[in-house]
Amino acid sequence: MIYRFGNCELDPGRHVFLRDGDEMSLEPQVFDLLALFVANSGKLIDRDRLMGEIWDGRIVSDAAVSSRINSVRKAIGDTGKAQSMLQTVPRRGFRFVAAVEEQPTAARPALAPVAAPSTEQVIRMTQSRDGTRIAYATTGDGPPLLRAGHFLTHLERDWDSPVWRPFLDRLGASFSVTRYDQRSTGLSEQSVASLSLKCLVDDLEAVANAAGLDRFPLFAASQGVPVAIAFAARHPDRVSCLSLYGGYAQGRAHRAGEAERQNAEAILTIIRQGWGRAGTAFARALSSLYMPDATHEQLAHMTEMQLASASPENAVALRRAIDDFDVSDILGEVRCPTLILHVSEDAVHPVAQSGVLAAGIPGAEVHIMNGANHVPLPQDPCWTELLDRIEAFVAKHHV
Numbered sequence: 001m002i003y004r005f006g007n008c009e010l011d012p013g014r015h016v017f018l019r020d021g022d023e024m025s026l027e028p029q030v031f032d033l034l035a036l037f038v039a040n041s042g043k044l045i046d047r048d049r050l051m052g053e054i055w056d057g058r059i060v061s062d063a064a065v066s067s068r069i070n071s072v073r074k075a076i077g078d079t080g081k082a083q084s085m086l087q088t089v090p091r092r093g094f095r096f097v098a099a100v101e102e103q104p105t106a107a108r109p110a111l112a113p114v115a116a117p118s119t120e121q122v123i124r125m126t127q128s129r130d131g132t133r134i135a136y137a138t139t140g141d142g143p144p145l146l147r148a149g150h151f152l153t154h155l156e157r158d159w160d161s162p163v164w165r166p167f168l169d170r171l172g173a174s175f176s177v178t179r180y181d182q183r184s185t186g187l188s189e190q191s192v193a194s195l196s197l198k199c200l201v202d203d204l205e206a207v208a209n210a211a212g213l214d215r216f217p218l219f220a221a222s223q224g225v226p227v228a229i230a231f232a233a234r235h236p237d238r239v240s241c242l243s244l245y246g247g248y249a250q251g252r253a254h255r256a257g258e259a260e261r262q263n264a265e266a267i268l269t270i271i272r273q274g275w276g277r278a279g280t281a282f283a284r285a286l287s288s289l290y291m292p293d294a295t296h297e298q299l300a301h302m303t304e305m306q307l308a309s310a311s312p313e314n315a316v317a318l319r320r321a322i323d324d325f326d327v328s329d330i331l332g333e334v335r336c337p338t339l340i341l342h343v344s345e346d347a348v349h350p351v352a353q354s355g356v357l358a359a360g361i362p363g364a365e366v367h368i369m370n371g372a373n374h375v376p377l378p379q380d381p382c383w384t385e386l387l388d389r390i391e392a393f394v395a396k397h398h399v
Contacts, residue, residue, distance in 0.1 A: 003038045004101040008076050010038055027379035030071040037096040046093035056296045064293055067381055123155050126210035129202040135187035136180035136207045140172025143398060144216045148204055148224035149182030154308045162298050166378040170387050178211045184318055185310045195321035201230045217394045221245040223322040233333035241397035242338040243390045246346055246374050248353035252323040264323050271315050276307035289347045291375040331360025337397040338364040343382055345372035
């Protein structure tokens with residue numbers, strides 16, 4: 001069924017939304033939310049139904065719901081003040097009140113198919129200083145950008161991932177992106193002698209050398225942040241600028257307070273018991289930490305990715321290693337322009353760590369976004385904001 005209302009047209013079957021005749025791109029969760037409202041025009045949709053149909057029964061914050069509702073209103077040209085199409089019923093839910101015309105999809109000519117991205121990746125291997133084999137690939141078009149390795153990647157699986165492929169495509173539209181699987185994960189060597197910070201910095205250096213990168217912008221997320229900082233301090237002449245997301249200066253083993261130590265042990269327990277075991281309470285707990293707003297498809301993929309990326313033993317060893325990273329004493333040695341990004345409700349690395357980074361790196365810019373997903377998700381408003389800021393910052397500072 002095609003639904004027409006106001007100056008808009010929605011075709012759920014083909015996942016197409018038009019406004020004033022122009023096709024608009026909506027994040028998947030926003031599209032699904034709009035389709036639910038329009039198909040039930042005039043009916044009250046309460047929070048329980050939203051949680052069941054849009055969030056697969058998972059508990060999400062009021063802020064996450066409000067963010068999606070605001071995105072729906074923005075897409076259809078409504079506002080929270082006007083509520084001319086989508087009304088909020090206080091303490092009850094939401095009701096779509098615009099007049100909706102329904103038309104069978106057969107009455108409308110099919111849209112021309114959209115060509116799939118033609119970009120292919122070629123995976124290569126290099127050796128780190130201690131002989132460890134590191135797998136890397138370069139994709140996209142434009143000036144170079146190196147992404148530091150981080151937890152839970154697999155070069156081949158990432159290429160078909162509903163989580164990582166949109167991220168890579170977006171970066172690849174502006175940059176030639178070189179990325180790699182860190183040691184003990186993905187296609188890189190799994191059995192390694194050391195997971196020290198020095199060795200992971202050596203791995204980054206080996207990939208940069210193998211890819212022919214002399215001076216380049218460096219993007220890092222999560223535990224890749226201290227690795228990128230240590231590399232920038234070691235090679236100030238090679239890094240043109242740093243973009244850091246969801247990272248930290250001090251691992252959990254070095255953060256003050258018993259609560260942090262308990263959190264570290266809790267995550268290790270969750271990994272031991274739930275790594276790669278779809279449907280278990282431990283798997284759900286791990287997913288809720290890293291990406292509480294993920295769709296069912298994204299959750300299923302990332303659970304599959306766990307065993308593809310690392311064995312449970314390697315995952316625990318790596319988690320222990322990165323909890324022990326501490327670059328707080330070398331932050332002042334970073335000389336390149338630095339952008340620090342974090343979401344306000346990050347449950348993996350607290351937003352306070354971005355304050356530590358910004359205070360220690362001379363001239364660093366910091367931007368805190370409203371959100372809870374440690375892993376950036378395409379349907380999250382923070383996703384576009386994150387990539388927009390990275391692209392603008394790199395364009396400004398990469399020379």
